[in-house]
Amino acid sequence: MTGMKILLINGSPRTNGNTSELVNRFLDEIGNKASVEEVRIYGMDIKGCRNCGMCQKTILEEHCAIGDGMSGLYRKFLSSDLIVLASPIYMWQFTPCTLAFLNRLHGLCHSKDFSYNAMAGKKMAVLITLGAEEEVADFAVNGLREFCEFFSVEYKGDVRVPFAVKERISAGEYDKEIREFATKILE
Ligand SMILES: Cc1cc2nc3c(=O)[nH]c(=O)nc-3n(C[C@H](O)[C@H](O)[C@H](O)COP(=O)(O)O)c2cc1C
Numbered sequence: 001m002t003g004m005k006i007l008l009i010n011g012s013p014r015t016n017g018n019t020s021e022l023v024n025r026f027l028d029e030i031g032n033k034a035s036v037e038e039v040r041i042y043g044m045d046i047k048g049c050r051n052c053g054m055c056q057k058t059i060l061e062e063h064c065a066i067g068d069g070m071s072g073l074y075r076k077f078l079s080s081d082l083i084v085l086a087s088p089i090y091m092w093q094f095t096p097c098t099l100a101f102l103n104r105l106h107g108l109c110h111s112k113d114f115s116y117n118a119m120a121g122k123k124m125a126v127l128i129t130l131g132a133e134e135e136v137a138d139f140a141v142n143g144l145r146e147f148c149e150f151f152s153v154e155y156k157g158d159v160r161v162p163f164a165v166k167e168r169i170s171a172g173e174y175d176k177e178i179r180e181f182a183t184k185i186l187e
Helices: 018-030 070-078 096-108 134-150 166-170 175-186
Strands: 005-010 035-040 082-090 123-129 154-161
Touching: 005 018, 005 070, 018 035, 018 082, 018 123, 018 154, 018 166, 018 175, 035 070, 070 096, 082 096, 082 134, 123 134, 123 175, 134 154, 154 175
Parallel strands: 005 035, 005 082, 082 123, 123 154
Antiparallel strands: none
16 A cells, blocks of 8 residues: 555446446556545536636635535545546547536636645546547547646546447456556556
């Protein structure tokens, strides 16, 4: 056990699909090397940011004026060292709930002058499945990389499963990549 705390945000709507199988293989690989809490966010009440601006004027106790399912997730985010997103690619992007989660992290930073940035120093990585070739995930991954750079989050890498078929993931076809990914994110 490294003592590292990982928050795994699973943004796939399917509890038994390709992404969830990738998550299972990842959890097997991590074993007891870190503590991992997985949260399935599809179906949770996580609204998109409404740009009310409250979080940018002050540091709100709940980090956001909306006060929905994100409240608990802010707490989990802040007490974690590393956040692993797991998402299929939908229309060249992460799923809507994953994007809503990322939108709402704005509540953790005053992004005009960075006088407050509770994301600084966190680490992020991503597990991705998609129906086409892996380059189709570039748009989403590049956006996340920009996000990380802007908010001083360290981007630790990704695993992409192109032409995803669950049985091939469970047969161990991606285990080597998952092992390398796990080693890298625990560094
Ligand atoms: C609404 C929708 C949009 C999708 N858009 C893309 C896409 O833009 N590019 C792609 O390669 N695959 C796309 N896919 C395929 C999924 O990314 C792929 O099947 C994925 O492995 C599903 O993950 P899951 O089993 O966890 O649901 C899309 C699937 C759906 C349902």
